[in-house]
């Protein structure tokens with residue numbers, strides 16, 4: 724264990740929700756320190772991904788040694804200690820979500836995701852937004868604010884919004900709110916900054932697992948864009964589209980998406 728990595732208090736170790744938040748916070752602090760110590764750009768992006776991944780892997784090896792881990796970074800190379808296909812408990816982590824925005828200080832729209840999948844379902848999750856100094860987690864569910872905007876606001880990717888969202892916004896008389904990071908977009912719905920997040924065209928389980936766990940605990944609607952359930956720890960970790968929205972918007976959004984079929988070229992612009 725590297726020097727300076729704190730140990731969690733015993734009560735955190737006994738609570739998956741709190742442990743998810745503690746791990747995400749701990750990685751978030753390392754990412755903030757690194758961002759203060761390096762010039763922005765590609766090197767920072769790579770250094771951040773690696774530092775956060777390695778720290779999280781150390782934390783899980785030490786404090787959750789019986790569990791498997793599925794990480795964006797792990798997935799690319801080295802083998803995990805446990806086989807996630809047979810494990811009862813799998814931590815699904817994204818060490819930096821919104822890596823592009825992380826490497827562009829002082830942007831705040833990047834996050835650390837830590838989710839726990841257990842016996843077929845998301846059981847806990849935390850999304851830390853280090854630059855905002857806030858962590859959203861299951862266990863003490865965030866309270867969804869009352870809607871304030873007269874027109875619905877739909878969070879979309881800042882760098883690669885799916886082409887069909889323009890038509891969706893027109894159909895719903897909604898505004899688009901571009902920002903980085905899948906986690907930040909889901910949490911923008913949780914915080915009442917937006918009312919929905921719609922994505923298609925490509926993404927992986929780690930991009931949405933923790934945010935979806937938090938969104939569900941706050942009472943938001945979550946599904947694929949055809950209305951089918953989101954499933955995690957699947958053999959193929961590609962999970963290319965999702966919808967997270969206030970419950971009252973689920974029917975109008977899904978109606979629009981099913982009556983305006985999206986072809987593959989339209990999914991990403």
Ligand SMILES: Nc1ncnc2c1ncn2[C@@H]1O[C@H](COP(=O)(O)O)[C@@H](OP(=O)(O)O)[C@H]1O
Pocket residue numbers: 795817819820821822823879880881882883902903904905906923924925926927930991
């Ligand atoms: N078409 C696509 N294919 C694969 N991953 C995608 C994608 N569009 C978005 N993502 C991933 O989803 C996350 C949020 O993207 P965005 O900020 O554009 O909304 C990013 O995760 P990472 O930053 O962890 O790589 C990004 O890589």
Ligand SMILES: [Mg+2]
Pocket residue numbers: 817819820821905929930
């Ligand atoms: Mg990601």
